[in-house]
Amino acid sequence: MDVFQLLFATLIFPGLVFLTALSFLTQYLVRKLSARMQRRMGPKYVGPVGILQPVYDFLKLLRAKELLKTRYSMIRAAEISLLLGLSSLVASMLLLPLNVYSVGSPYDFLIFFYMASIWPIIMIIIASLSMPGPYTSVGVSRLLSILTVSEPAFFTGLLVPVALASFDTNAPLMISATAVRVVNLWMNPLTLPIMILVTISLIVAVQSKLMLPPFNIPEAEQEIIAGYETEFSGPLLALAILLHDMDTVVSALAIVYLVLGGPAPFSHASIEGVLLVILKYFLVITVATYVKNVFGRYRIDQALVLLLKYGLMPAVIAGVLGSIYLYL
Amino acid sequence: MTHSYSLNDPLVTTILVFTSMSVSFLVLLIIYQSLKSRVVRETKIYLSGEPEEVVREASPSVGNLYWGFIKKFARSIFNTLINKVQTGSIHEWFSFISSWLGILILLAVLMSILYLLAR
Numbered sequence: 001m002d003v004f005q006l007l008f009a010t011l012i013f014p015g016l017v018f019l020t021a022l023s024f025l026t027q028y029l030v031r032k033l034s035a036r037m038q039r040r041m042g043p044k045y046v047g048p049v050g051i052l053q054p055v056y057d058f059l060k061l062l063r064a065k066e067l068l069k070t071r072y073s074m075i076r077a078a079e080i081s082l083l084l085g086l087s088s089l090v091a092s093m094l095l096l097p098l099n100v101y102s103v104g105s106p107y108d109f110l111i112f113f114y115m116a117s118i119w120p121i122i123m124i125i126i127a128s129l130s131m132p133g134p135y136t137s138v139g140v141s142r143l144l145s146i147l148t149v150s151e152p153a154f155f156t157g158l159l160v161p162v163a164l165a166s167f168d169t170n171a172p173l174m175i176s177a178t179a180v181r182v183v184n185l186w187m188n189p190l191t192l193p194i195m196i197l198v199t200i201s202l203i204v205a206v207q208s209k210l211m212l213p214p215f216n217i218p219e220a221e222q223e224i225i226a227g228y229e230t231e232f233s234g235p236l237l238a239l240a241i242l243l244h245d246m247d248t249v250v251s252a253l254a255i256v257y258l259v260l261g262g263p264a265p266f267s268h269a270s271i272e273g274v275l276l277v278i279l280k281y282f283l284v285i286t287v288a289t290y291v292k293n294v295f296g297r298y299r300i301d302q303a304l305v306l307l308l309k310y311g312l313m314p315a316v317i318a319g320v321l322g323s324i325y326l327y328l
Numbered sequence: 329m330t331h332s333y334s335l336n337d338p339l340v341t342t343i344l345v346f347t348s349m350s351v352s353f354l355v356l357l358i359i360y361q362s363l364k365s366r367v368v369r370e371t372k373i374y375l376s377g378e379p380e381e382v383v384r385e386a387s388p389s390v391g392n393l394y395w396g397f398i399k400k401f402a403r404s405i406f407n408t409l410i411n412k413v414q415t416g417s418i419h420e421w422f423s424f425i426s427s428w429l430g431i432l433i434l435l436a437v438l439m440s441i442l443y444l445l446a447r
Contacts, residue, residue, distance in 0.1 A: 009348070016352055066369050069369070070371060108341050235364040
């Protein structure tokens with residue numbers, strides 16, 4: 001991979017430009033689907049069928065709104081943290097099979113998880129603590145409590161199919177190898193129950209990781225204002241919202257490729273393959289939006305117990321079953 | 329199934345990904361600085377009746393973490409600690425501690441015997 005290819009992958013496709021555009025489109029989809037489920041119209045006026053509303057909202061927050069601060073605010077630290085979170089998500093896109101210039105290697109799943117899941121959440125916490133307030137403190141505490149269960153659940157849920165699909169290859173824990181072979185796990189009656197458990201676990205883990213209802217207790221609206229993002233305003237709020245949307249996109253794409261097999265049984269280069277990836281992505285976003293709209297918010301103790309029962313436990317059981325399958 | 333993949337060194341992949349992150353951070357910083365609103369307004373801090381220590385420390389409150397995690401989530405651990413260890417009676421504390429220490433000593437003896445037999 002030469003410098004030009006690295007710059008193209010980082011800045012254009014599947015990096016900055018593509019990820020930003022897909023983030024806005026995903027935000028539009030979530031808002032429109034939520035509105036339809038609640039018998040509202042949703043975004044309608046900016047662009048054709050309101051598709052440019054998220055772009056307009058972002059630019060308005062970034063360019064027109066003022067940034068409010070107190071004497072304890074550390075604006076520069078918050079800005080840099082959020083930008084680092086965004087850039088880690090952009091870099092993680094290089095490891096997905098969407099990238100035309102493959103940079104994959106054995107064990108790249110671990111690098112991907114580090115960039116796509118650990119960095120962004122740590123950066124959100126640092127940014128939030130840089131703009132302190134009483135509600136911010138409560139929100140971050142709740143976020144940390146949720147993370148103790150949601151991150152292990154998300155990691156285990158993704159690790160099991162990756163380990164099973166790439167176990168007997170010369171590329172262990174490699175994302176590209178997994179994306180090609182994971183569809184076989186759905187066809188095998190011995191591994192099908194494992195994949196079902198993993199899917200249940202990931203549906204729950206993604207809701208909590210993205211702080212969507214019923215796990216939106218860290219930013220519990222009306223109760224603690226906006227929790228960890230209460231003190232964000234203007235350009236900082238624009239960055240925080242974009243970071244959340246990019247996190248949604250990367251998490252959904254991880255599930256599409258590592259659990260649902262991406263374009264398999266077709267290839268990326270075919271129209272059927274591209275359509276299948278789009279369809280699977282839309283399916284993941286629709287399920288997340290449906291769960292978001294069907295459930296009310298849980299208290300922190302309820303949320304943690306349910307995350308443990310329906311997020312972490314299925315993933316752990318799938319891991320144990322997967323180990324038995326591999327070694328017997 | 330025609331998607332091909334190259335087998336790079338994990339270290340090379342890590343370096344490439346972090347280079348990509350650095351490049352995108354610089355580009356994002358330039359775009360953000362050139363586009364962002366320059367209007368900043370300082371307001372009086374609103375603390376909802378809380379003391380100023382809430383915002384002075386750059387870390388979340390230990391009390392909130394304790395309340396959120398131990399007392400709410402790990403309620404069974406909390407109840408066990410309250411009901412069996414911190415009952416206020418030294419006899420109950422002693423029986424709790426001695427039973428656990430007894431198990432540990434038994435385990436240690438058992439492991440020593442196994443080790444000696446295995447040799």
